[in-house]
Amino acid sequence: MTANEVFETTFPVRYAETDQMGIAHHASYVVWMEEGRSQYMRAKGIAYEEIEREGRFLAVADLGVRYVAPARYGDAVTVRTWIGELRSRTVTFGYEVLHATSRSLLATGQVKLVWIDRGGRVTKMPDWVRLAIGGG
Amino acid sequence: MTANEVFETTFPVRYAETDQMGIAHHASYVVWMEEGRSQYMRAKGIAYEEIEREGRFLAVADLGVRYVAPARYGDAVTVRTWIGELRSRTVTFGYEVLHATSRSLLATGQVKLVWIDRGGRVTKMPDWVRLAIGGG
Amino acid sequence: MTANEVFETTFPVRYAETDQMGIAHHASYVVWMEEGRSQYMRAKGIAYEEIEREGRFLAVADLGVRYVAPARYGDAVTVRTWIGELRSRTVTFGYEVLHATSRSLLATGQVKLVWIDRGGRVTKMPDWVRLAIGGG
Amino acid sequence: MTANEVFETTFPVRYAETDQMGIAHHASYVVWMEEGRSQYMRAKGIAYEEIEREGRFLAVADLGVRYVAPARYGDAVTVRTWIGELRSRTVTFGYEVLHATSRSLLATGQVKLVWIDRGGRVTKMPDWVRLAIGGG
Numbered sequence: 228m229t230a231n232e233v234f235e236t237t238f239p240v241r242y243a244e245t246d247q248m249g250i251a252h253h254a255s256y257v258v259w260m261e262e263g264r265s266q267y268m269r270a271k272g273i274a275y276e277e278i279e280r281e282g283r284f285l286a287v288a289d290l291g292v293r294y295v296a297p298a299r300y301g302d303a304v305t306v307r308t309w310i311g312e313l314r315s316r317t318v319t320f321g322y323e324v325l326h327a328t329s330r331s332l333l334a335t336g337q338v339k340l341v342w343i344d345r346g347g348r349v350t351k352m353p354d355w356v357r358l359a360i361g362g363g
Numbered sequence: 364m365t366a367n368e369v370f371e372t373t374f375p376v377r378y379a380e381t382d383q384m385g386i387a388h389h390a391s392y393v394v395w396m397e398e399g400r401s402q403y404m405r406a407k408g409i410a411y412e413e414i415e416r417e418g419r420f421l422a423v424a425d426l427g428v429r430y431v432a433p434a435r436y437g438d439a440v441t442v443r444t445w446i447g448e449l450r451s452r453t454v455t456f457g458y459e460v461l462h463a464t465s466r467s468l469l470a471t472g473q474v475k476l477v478w479i480d481r482g483g484r485v486t487k488m489p490d491w492v493r494l495a496i497g498g499g
Numbered sequence: 500m501t502a503n504e505v506f507e508t509t510f511p512v513r514y515a516e517t518d519q520m521g522i523a524h525h526a527s528y529v530v531w532m533e534e535g536r537s538q539y540m541r542a543k544g545i546a547y548e549e550i551e552r553e554g555r556f557l558a559v560a561d562l563g564v565r566y567v568a569p570a571r572y573g574d575a576v577t578v579r580t581w582i583g584e585l586r587s588r589t590v591t592f593g594y595e596v597l598h599a600t601s602r603s604l605l606a607t608g609q610v611k612l613v614w615i616d617r618g619g620r621v622t623k624m625p626d627w628v629r630l631a632i633g634g635g
Numbered sequence: 636m637t638a639n640e641v642f643e644t645t646f647p648v649r650y651a652e653t654d655q656m657g658i659a660h661h662a663s664y665v666v667w668m669e670e671g672r673s674q675y676m677r678a679k680g681i682a683y684e685e686i687e688r689e690g691r692f693l694a695v696a697d698l699g700v701r702y703v704a705p706a707r708y709g710d711a712v713t714v715r716t717w718i719g720e721l722r723s724r725t726v727t728f729g730y731e732v733l734h735a736t737s738r739s740l741l742a743t744g745q746v747k748l749v750w751i752d753r754g755g756r757v758t759k760m761p762d763w764v765r766l767a768i769g770g771g
Contacts, residue, residue, distance in 0.1 A: 238510065239534070239537065239538075241530060241533065241534050241537070242382060242383070242388075242533055242534075242537060242547075243382060243388050243390055243530045243533055245382050245383040246378060246379060246381050246382065246383070247378070247381040247382070247383065247384075247385045247386075247436060247687070248383075248687075248692055248694070249383045250383075250694075252378075252379050253665065253695040253698060254379055254662050254665040254666050254669075257661065257662040257665055258513060258515045258662050261513070261514055261515055261662075262511070262513050262514075265511065265513070265514060266511075274573055275514075275572075275573075276571070276572055276573035279655070279656075284656055286656070286658075286702070286705070287661040287702055288701070288702055289699075289700070289701050289702065290661060290698070290699065290700045290701075290702070291697075291698065291699045291700075292697070292698045292699075293696070293697050293698075294694070294695055294696055294697065294698070297694070297755070299548070300383060300537075300547075300548055301546055301547075301548035347705070374646060375670070375673065375674075377666060377669065377670050377673070378669055378670075378673060378683075379666045379669055383551070384551075384556055384558070386558075389529065389559040389562060390526050390529040390530050390533075393525065393526040393529055394526050394649060394651045397526075397649070397650055397651055398647070398649050398650075398651075401647065401649070401650060401708075402647075410709055411650075411708075411709075412707070412708055412709035415519070415520075420520055422520070422522075422566070422569070423525040423566055424565070424566055425563075425564070425565050425566065426525060426562070426563065426564045426565075426566070427561075427562065427563045427564075428561070428562045428563075429560070429561050429562075430558070430559055430560055430561065430562070433558070433619070435684070436673075436683075436684055437682055437683075437684035483569070514654060514655070514660075515654060515660050515662055517654045517655040518650060518651060518653050518654065518655070519650070519653040519654070519655065519656075519657045519658075519708060520655075521655045522655075524650075524651050526651055572655060
């Protein structure tokens, strides 16, 4: 089951995100991808903070990033986010990070998340989230 | 009421903490001072995570840092932490950040924290914490 | 000499910026204020990365933040930035961080920056920056 | 060509590294693994900052992390670092992150780095680094 819509969110590279190599530090992309995920869910009418209030959490199980070209302070980046795979207990997001103005590719990534409850036990995706995401 | 013991903790500057100016970013010092505070409390036999499990939290109310000289990747820093002022509802920590080997001063700071409960209401310091810190 | 224009920039609180107290970590505000400063300068036609390419840098000399109310994931924050004091070798920015929708005050802050050259020596603000900022 | 020595470095989870799920944020592991890499190189007599002064840089090309169990504030973590693959233009580090006291596995990861020069062009590993690492 796959939901193929792609959501984009754009923001400037922060000075604090650079390192002494003069480029955005590679851990920043992990935060940007998470921000892409947040915006994806908001665009679908899902407030993730609401899910947590119900005692469901999305824990990161697996993360991969391939870095193609550096992002720099002064640039804005566009994060493209989509759902790569939607299962009852996991969801995998796919990402591209682009230079916002040139649209050149800076990085690709994927993050697999597992639904857990307050006790950290693997659980199922809430039904209302599945409906909102559009998984059949 | 003042507790004048000073605790020191030393750790390397992380690459991720640098910025494109080639020095540790100024927000890193705020994290280092918090780490000094954690070590101070552990040295006093206080596990802050235990306090939180009891439903008491230390919220930062006020923060000041004066930057004297830069810290660089490859350096280790020593954070010196002490209690500047201990009151029933607030505690103010004082800090010095030193270059670990030369002991030259890199920054000074102070952070005022307020005791709050789960609802975010101002409350009193737990008695066992006061005893552990040594406030009379 | 004071330039009293206030610039505002608004962005969501990132999940990575929260801590286990369930609120945005206090060091995040330092990064947000820096981001306000970046947007202030861009609004004035100043690309800070261009200043650095000329061998001038703004090093943080002093930082103060007063925390009034917590920011949470799911909120957006508005950073209001202005120049508090403009001198030949230093510039002090003032800040307010607001909850973006309610406009309630979350924090106030100020950051004093010193102009330095590549060697870390204190120097004067570039003339073109002074003109762009509007200091007489 | 493979160098199979494993270096370990241990440090506490920082409060700032937690998120509102009550565990260390997944991007923190990326920083911890980088810190493991720094300590690995120091243990081999290589100061990475010295490499950068010579105009050689290690840019991250590829990153993968698998998260097994959460790390919490109050825990210390041990990062185990080794060289998985050493080639003339790339080096791949392997990692395990353990709970420092129980030695239970929290995460595994690998990071592939590419040698670049000041202009961002792919280049060869400096000979003295190869000798220090022990690649034949």
